[in-house]
Amino acid sequence: MNIVDRVKRILMSPTTEWPVIAAETTPTQTLITGYVLPLAGVAAIAGFIGRSIVGTTLFGTTYRASVANGLGFAVWAVIMAVVGVFLCAYIINAFAPTFGATTSDTQALKVAAYSFTPVWVVGVLQILPVLALLAIFGALYAAYLMYLGLGILMKTPEDKTIGYTAVVIIVVIVVWFVLAAIGGMMFAAAAVTSGPY
Numbered sequence: 298m299n300i301v302d303r304v305k306r307i308l309m310s311p312t313t314e315w316p317v318i319a320a321e322t323t324p325t326q327t328l329i330t331g332y333v334l335p336l337a338g339v340a341a342i343a344g345f346i347g348r349s350i351v352g353t354t355l356f357g358t359t360y361r362a363s364v365a366n367g368l369g370f371a372v373w374a375v376i377m378a379v380v381g382v383f384l385c386a387y388i389i390n391a392f393a394p395t396f397g398a399t400t401s402d403t404q405a406l407k408v409a410a411y412s413f414t415p416v417w418v419v420g421v422l423q424i425l426p427v428l429a430l431l432a433i434f435g436a437l438y439a440a441y442l443m444y445l446g447l448g449i450l451m452k453t454p455e456d457k458t459i460g461y462t463a464v465v466i467i468v469v470i471v472v473w474f475v476l477a478a479i480g481g482m483m484f485a486a487a488a489v490t491s492g493p494y
Contacts, residue, residue, distance in 0.1 A: 300332055307414050311442055315449040318407055325406060329379060333410050337378030340420025341371040347423040377476055378417070381469075385409035388468050389451065396461035398453040408446035415439050440466055 306314040347353075349367030353360050362370070389405040392398075419435030422428040444462040447453050453461050 300335060303332065303411075304336070304414055304418065307411050307442065308418070308438075311445050315411075315446050318411060318446075319404065319450045321407075322403075323407070325403075328406065328410050329382070333379055333382055333413075334375065336414065336417035337375050337420075340417045340423065341374040341378075343421045344374060344423040345371040347426045347429070351425060353426045378413070380476070381473065382406070382409045382413060384472055385412075385465070385469050388465055388472075389447065392461060392464055392468075393451055393453075396453055396457040396464075398447065398451040398457075398461060401451070404450040408443060408450050412439050412443040412446055415442065 303314075307318075345367045348362045348370065349364050350361070383406070386402070386406040386409040389408055390400050390402060393400045393405070415435040415438040416432065417435075419432050422431050440462065443465065444458060447461050447465070448455065448458045451461075
């Protein structure tokens, strides 16, 4: 699997790429180490640079996180990306019978991993904190990719795919907020002590 080609194809032609992904027998370890970790890692490095080196300027004062805090947050982001993929896959599989879809740990993991692609790609914009808000577009496109993936990989009936997608996204968002709160508590003290430079 060429990661650059896969990223291009899932972003540019997802309707033809999902059937290709559905037929693949990629081992879980390869999917995580060869796809999720590199993409999440690049986004985390961009976040570190934006947070600790470039900084955020408000009212003429630039605020930067300490290097230790920035690195800690980058490591946390990568760990949470992997955890998030597994949690999303679990949620996809758990709700599959409710929406007439087939259950498959492997296919659910592929839907989760590849659906997050635009989030990680847009995550590179964190290098300039002022552009970080554009991540919303990555999240919206990820929702669309998930909709397509659930229909093709999980064999969801067409009339139930929108509801299935909505439920999965809502549950994932709730879980994400819980994880973000945990991460926020872990790094809040260090972030507060990072003053202007």
